[in-house]
Amino acid sequence: MKRKIIVFCFGTFVLCLIVVFSRGISGKYNVNATEDYKTNKDGLTYGSSMYSSSPENEPDLILAETVDGKEGYVYKDDLYYAQVDSPEELLSLDKQNQKIWNDAPAGEVVVAKYIPVYKSDGKTVIGEFPITIGYKEKEDDIYPGQVTNE
Numbered sequence: 001m002k003r004k005i006i007v008f009c010f011g012t013f014v015l016c017l018i019v020v021f022s023r024g025i026s027g028k029y030n031v032n033a034t035e036d037y038k039t040n041k042d043g044l045t046y047g048s049s050m051y052s053s054s055p056e057n058e059p060d061l062i063l064a065e066t067v068d069g070k071e072g073y074v075y076k077d078d079l080y081y082a083q084v085d086s087p088e089e090l091l092s093l094d095k096q097n098q099k100i101w102n103d104a105p106a107g108e109v110v111v112a113k114y115i116p117v118y119k120s121d122g123k124t125v126i127g128e129f130p131i132t133i134g135y136k137e138k139e140d141d142i143y144p145g146q147v148t149n150e
Contacts, residue, residue, distance in 0.1 A: 046073050046120045066127025072117040101143040
C-alpha cells in the first residue's frame with residue numbers, strides 16, 4: 001500500500017511537471033509576458049495581465065471593463081491601491097473599508113472606491129472600474145477584510 005502511494009505521488013508530480021513545462025515551452029504561459037504587450041506613444045505598456053507571473057511583469061495599463069461594459073485599461077498602481085507601507089497604514093485602510101462596509105445596504109456588492117478606466121493612451125477616461133470589498137448579503141454580515149489580533 002505504501003509503495004502504491006509513493007508511485008501515485010511521483011506520477012502526479014511528473015504529470016504536473018510535464019504540464020507546466022509544455023505550457024511554458026509553447027508560450028501559452030509566458031513568464032516574461034511583457035514583450036507581448038503593446039506600447040502606447042508615451043511608452044506605457046498595455047494589455048491583459050492574465051498570464052503575468054507577478055505584478056512586476058504586468059503592463060502599466062491593465063485590461064479592465066467599466067461598470068457599463070466598455071473595454072479599456074486601468075493603471076496598475078490604481079488597481080493595487082491597497083498596498084501599504086506600514087502596519088499603521090493597513091489598520092487605517094482597514095478601518096476606512098470597515099466603515100464603508102457597515103454603511104452599505106444589504107444585498108449589494110460593496111465598493112471601496114472607483115478607479116478611472118482609460119483608452120490605451122492612458123489619458124482618455126472612458127468610465128470607472130469598481131474596487132470591491134465583497135458582497136453584503138445580510139445587514140449583520142461581518143466585514144470580510146477585518147484585521148484582527150487573534
